[in-house]
Amino acid sequence: MSSIGTLWTIPAQPKGKRIRAVAAFAGLSVDLPESYTHFVDNKKPEFLAKFPHGKIPALETKDGFRVFETTAIATYIAGLAPNSTLLGSNDKELALINQWISFADNEIDYPVTLVNQLLNGFITPYNKPIHTIMVERQNRSLATLEKHLSTQTFLVTERITLADITLASAIQRAVTITIDPALRAQFPNVIRHLETIVNQPALKDIFGPLNYCEKAAQFVPPPKEKKEPKPAPPAAPKAEKKPKKEEEDEEDDLVPKEEVKKNPLDSLPKSTFNLEDWKRAYSNKDTRGPGGSLEWLYQNFDKEGFSAWRVDFKYNNELTQTFMSSNQIGGFFNRLEASRKYLFGSVGVLGETNNSIISGALIIRGQEIKPVIDVAPDWESYEYKKLDLDNADDKAFFEAALAWDLEIDGKKWVDGKNFK
Structure with missing residues (x-):
């Protein structure tokens, strides 16, 4: 060849x-x-x-x-x-081939992929409802395929098409993860179709042998770490009884005072802008329009004591499902918890599955971003740019991020998180 x-x-x-x-x-x-x-x-x-x-x-x-x-x-x-017959012989057959390709990708391969990611820690924490929904979605799709294949050998024509190869590649993976013996018994025509395709002489070496799971994969909680009991400290020798006055004189030495570390942000000059008041205004008012939270912000904002920033994820080419990207923002915000009193954020996912970006806006105490966000271990996975709210473009970006209608290069806001 x-x-x-x-x-x-x-x-x-x-x-x-x-x-x-x-x-x-x-x-x-x-x-x-x-x-x-x-x-x-x-x-x-x-x-x-x-x-x-x-x-x-x-x-x-x-x-x-x-x-x-x-x-x-x-x-x-x-x-x-x-x-080769792979694309059919006319436009109608081609349309049906594309139909079943899309069906195999979205209704079989996608649920199986998501279950596999849940079970192998690529999505954390494990989410039982999502696992259940994805398995139900797969099984409903298998029922549709079973009914269709009960009356014909292949999906579209009497010959193998691109749709059949696509479906076989998705089902071959599913039978190793989610399709256990009980399900295989319910869908004999789906399994017959799989075995017919992968055993074609031209395809056998590529698909390799079929490996059927004996039980559908399930979540196994990680074992709890066993803590070795700490040995009891040796009993302290009894102190010699002292006169009461002498005990009082030594009290400060027996209980040393704990040194309290101050956050450098607390040393900044007092600001007229109250971040907690802003968070309440943002939560309780419409963002745009008369009387909205943006109007409240501009009336009260202290540009000397606070600053606005743009934040962008550096590795957008690694993003896949938009809801997973939204979960990633939530995880980033969770790791910023130590800076809650100094920070407000509105960050979102823009675009669509396999073609999205993460971007948004932050309001922080002070004029330097690092002291606020370096409490998160993954803070360097994002880029930060200070916004000038007197600049029309910066102001438009800032307002759109807070209003959740931000659009960048044709990618529209689809989901987001607030840090309040």
Whole structure:
């Protein structure tokens, strides 16, 4: 088989398998890099020069054509072999193929991926309701597939299409994590379809053997750390009885005073702006408009004692699901708890799944950001820029972040958190 170019992927992952299977079924092949380390090689300048978002899978053909996203790559490769049947024979068949590709990705692969991330600590803390909802979503989708496949061998035509390979790659992973023997018994046609696809002569080596789980994966709480009992301290020798006056004279020596460390922010000159009053105004008033919290802020804000800042996450190319990004903001805010009396924040997720950013605004005590936010271990994962509220652009950004209608480069605010 002739190679069409280089595919950057993780070969064992379902999406990498899907692309390689499509190429093999079409009588083509793709080369894999000699070595690839995820989150290392895809952050290097030479990779980002070709694929600026840093995502894999990513394909570069021998004639210099570049494309990323699994379905886009698979569709392009399928189109190179028009007699392969992978894209159907007319527009209606192609529409149905795209329908089942989207269904497999969103209703099977996505729930399984999320469950796997929950169970393996990629999303913390573990959330039982989300786990249950995702399993229910998967099972409802399996029922839809079972009914459809009960009357036909493949999803769209009488031949294997891109939809069948996509579904097989998703189900192969699911049977190792969430589809246990009881579920397999309920959906025999789904399992029959899987086994038919992965055992095709052209695909068998790529998909490899099927590994069925004996029990659906469940959350296992981490073991509690056993604390060794501390040995009792040796009994102190009895002190010699002293006259009462002598005991009173020595009392200060027996109970040393604890040294209280002051936060340097407490040493700043007293401000006329009360941050707690602002937080109450923000919580109880509409943000914009007459009588709103922004109007209250501008009437009371002390630019000498407080400052406004823009905050942006540095690694937006690593963000996936928007609700997970929102949880990340919540975690960052939790780690800022020690600075609650000096800080207000309004930070959000802008964009959509696999194409989002984290950005927002902070109000802090003083004019330097570090003393306020370096209590959070991950504070350096964000960039900070001081805002000039007399500048029209800075003011517009600040107000939009507080009103939760911020938009950056076409990405609209979809979720957010406040630090109050």
